[in-house]
Amino acid sequence: MKRVFSGIQPTGIPHLGNYLGAIRNWATLQADHDCVFCLVDMHSLTMPWEPETLRRQTLGSAACLLAAGIEPTRLYNQSAVSAHARLGWIFNCVSRLGWLNRMTQFKDKAGKNRENHSAGLYVYPNLMAADILAFHATRVPVGDDQRQHIELANDIAQKFNHDMGTDFFPTIEAFIPPAAARVMSLRDGTKKMSKSDPSEQSRITLTDTADDIALKIRRAKTDSEPLPSEEAGLEGRAEARNLVAIYAAMANESVEAVLQRFGGEGFGPFKTALADLLVESLAPVAEETRRLLENEDHLLAVLRQGAERARSISEPIVQEAERLVGFLR
Known part of the structure; x- marks a missing residue:
């Protein structure tokens, strides 16, 4: 059975994009993989943070993941397992500056003020490699924008193996689910759904009530044209495409199948059907999340068990990696 590792930054209550893009897939992978799922709180320190906010968001993320079907023993917070930091330092000394200079996400996050950012933001891809290889994981479910990190992790593993004269670390496969949904803002179909958007109406979170979900879908931006009967008719209609894609992902159907059912209709009936589908799927997750958040001691105990x-x-x-580099054991 292949081992899967995946991590998510504990930025609080996940939204629908997080659920369809990653969390639901995590729950499915558990059936036929040896899974390790991590709340990467150490990575959270690479950008400005507030200690109490980080603590609260870690608990919130844990509650949502458990409510969405992640098995308790497979979930833990990164900082509770010292292997991450220890292997991360070794990889800091294996990785090359030239490799890190090519990482596009550092450039995106640092922007024009790169000299004012922490060294942690620069070297965090090395820690990401350590997160995976500390478990000898060979499959990592990622979005297409994360392929570069997997390539770097493999470069580090190969250099370690070469330098130490061993084949200790395995090759990692980037596992990109073919049906992973790219969920966009409900207010602007050209932008990804995000927690940083100032408008609460732009996103559906996993603790929204049924009334919240219905209201947000009803207010979601659309256009004046009816839904088309074929996918080609969604060209240039970002908001319509987004809502149809959400329905298709939640119903495990193709976009074409959804359009065949609702094509020619206005958005009123379709939005009602979409809201009903979301409520049916997400209401149990929201209810269980709220229940778990009421018992912090239980959540902490679950994370300790996972750790x-x-x-x-x-x-x-x-x-063994420490022994190979020459550390005294």
Whole structure:
């Protein structure tokens, strides 16, 4: 059984884009993979943060993931497992500056003020590689924009193996689910759904009530034309495409199948059907999330249990890596 590692930054309550793009897929992968799922709170320190906010958001993210079907023993927070930091430092010394200079996400996040950002933001791809290789994971579900990180992780693993005269670290496969939905803002179909958007109406979160969901879908931006009967008719209609894609993803149907059912109609009936579908799917997740957040001690106990399992897998691997580089054990 192949081992899967995936991590998500604990930025609070996930939204519909997080759910359809990653979380739902995580839950499915558990059936036939040895999965390790991590709240990467150490990565959160690469950008400005508030300690109490980070703590609250980590608990919120944990509650949502558990409510969405992640098995408790497979989930933990990164900082609770020292293997990440220890292997991350080794990889800082294996990775080359030229490799890091090519990483586009640092350039995107740092912008014009790169000299004012932390060294952590610059080297975080090395820690990301350590996150994966500390478990000898060979499959990582990622978006297409994360391929570069997997390539870097493989470069680091190969250089480590070459320098140490071993084949210790495996090759990682970027696993990109073919049906992963790209969910856009409900207010602007050209922008991704985001927690940073100032408008609450732009996104559906996993703790929204049924009334919240219905209202947000009813207010979602559309155009004056009816829905087309074929996918080609969505060309140039970003908001219409977004809502149809959300319906298709939630119903596990093709866009064409959705359009065959609703094509020729106005957005009123379609929005009602979409809201009903979202409520049916997400209301149980929201209810369970709220229940879990009411018992912080239970959430902390679950994360500790997950960290124990993560340590039992990663500790022998990282100890061997430390031995290989010459550390005294």
